[in-house]
Amino acid sequence: MNQRIANKVNTLAVNLYKVLGTVLLTIILVGLVSYLGVQGFFFVSRGWLTPTVVSPTDPEILQLNAQLAQQAAARDKVLADKRELEARLEQAERLLGAEKDFQQRFQVALGSERAARAKSLRRLAALRQEYLQAAGEITESNRAYAGMARTRTEALYEARLLEREERLTENHQLAQMAQSNLSLAEGEAELQTKLEAVKRELGGFDASLAGKSEGLTTEVLLLEREYTRSVLEVTRAESERKHLKESLRSMDGAVARYDALLASIRSSPWLKAIERGLTVAFVPYENLENARQGTPLYRCALRLLWCQEVGVVGQTLTGEVTVKHPVRQTMLRGVMVEVELQDERWSHEELLHLGRAPLLL
Structure with a gap:
């Protein structure tokens, strides 16, 4: 009797272990497939952008404002x-x-x-x-x-x-x-x-x-x-x-350089987004061709699945920016574009797709 119970318990444990192993293996396979799918998507896809919520306290904004104040003070001193x-x-x-x-x-x-x-x-x-x-x-x-x-x-x-x-x-x-x-x-x-x-x-x-x-x-x-x-x-x-005229010509050149530098800083997409209250997104250079004004934007619940249209692309802002890749540990060069979203909560998404859903789902 005891031997029979022990055999049943062992059989149940083995079956449970097999089920648990199968589940874990399935989870691992699903995760691996998902990871490889996402990596493969970003390797071949040129139809995505990254929404960015710009705040006055962002490091980029603080750094640009500090540079702006420093260069303006230097220009005032030259004047x-x-x-x-x-x-x-x-x-x-x-x-x-x-x-x-x-x-x-x-x-x-x-x-x-x-x-x-x-x-x-x-x-x-x-x-x-x-x-x-x-x-x-x-x-x-x-x-x-x-x-x-x-x-x-x-x-x-x-x-x-x-x-x-x-x-x-x-x-x-x-x-x-x-x-x-x-x-x-x-x-x-x-x-x-x-x-x-x-x-x-x-x-x-x-x-x-x-x-x-x-x-x-x-x-x-x-x-x-x-x-x-x-x-x-x-x-x-x-x-x-003669000396003073030469010095004044040099200072005129310095003021012109400061003006160009200040204009460059003020034209930064980050500052434009803050000053004009825009909702913006980062587009890598290789995706820029697909991010024309009026292009629909799609949000997916699982990155690539269960997608819905949430807005359209607006005007492209002048000036280059550098942003970290959504899934890789690399920095991407690109530009900022205005986006018109149906709901502001979509601006917190990690990724939006350009033109259509990536898997037509």
Whole structure:
């Protein structure tokens, strides 16, 4: 009796083990077939896309916003530096204009001063001639009168016809006449000194205008020093203006590059999806031909089975993106497209099929 029960239990265990093995083997085979089927589908199929739910907190969005802020700040800094250089360029232009105007006015003033000195020289020369003629006549007249008056005074004094006081008065007048002759000589010397000084000044202006070093006076040298300083300032301002213009051209190029970079970042499909509130999906380049606008989209309950139409493909967004393959550990390059779904819950699907159900089921 016990042996019979034991045999039944053993038989039941063996049968149960066989059933369990069969079930497990079936499950393994189904899983293997499913895996190979999915892998084979993705190996040959070019009619699928991956819906993507874009959130402001996604790593891609955060990274793009950080890059956008960083590049915008760098561009603003370049623009600030450019404005500073523009202000310096305006200052250099004003300085250049002022110094060149000074040099022109300096030449005019130098010519005017030279003309004034020449006119003064002519006047002094004419005055000296008149003075010499008048002084000669006065001196000759004083000399003749003094000789005659001295002889007459002595004769009258010897003849007792002239008092001592009157004699002293006459001698005093003769002394005054001699003093007058001395003053005339001093005046002539002063006129000669002024004439020579004006001649030197005129020669200094002529030498300066002719660009010669001989004959220059200290007054003209001091004036030329100011002119030389102005020339040096013009040279420095022209050099600075050239440098600033080159720097501004470089900054314009840098701003243009920053603008292109910012435009590229702003044109990212991720940012467009966030800004415009789009529902988007990733399409690999090899599937793009089948993802034209208006193409129907199908969702399958078991990846490849029990499928239903859930929406259509919209416009393709510009810009390349990189997304991980739905079943493989590889990265795919492609683009983002707008999708119009009948229900927003389908945007959370891992996979949608393009054009038709993959197995027509």
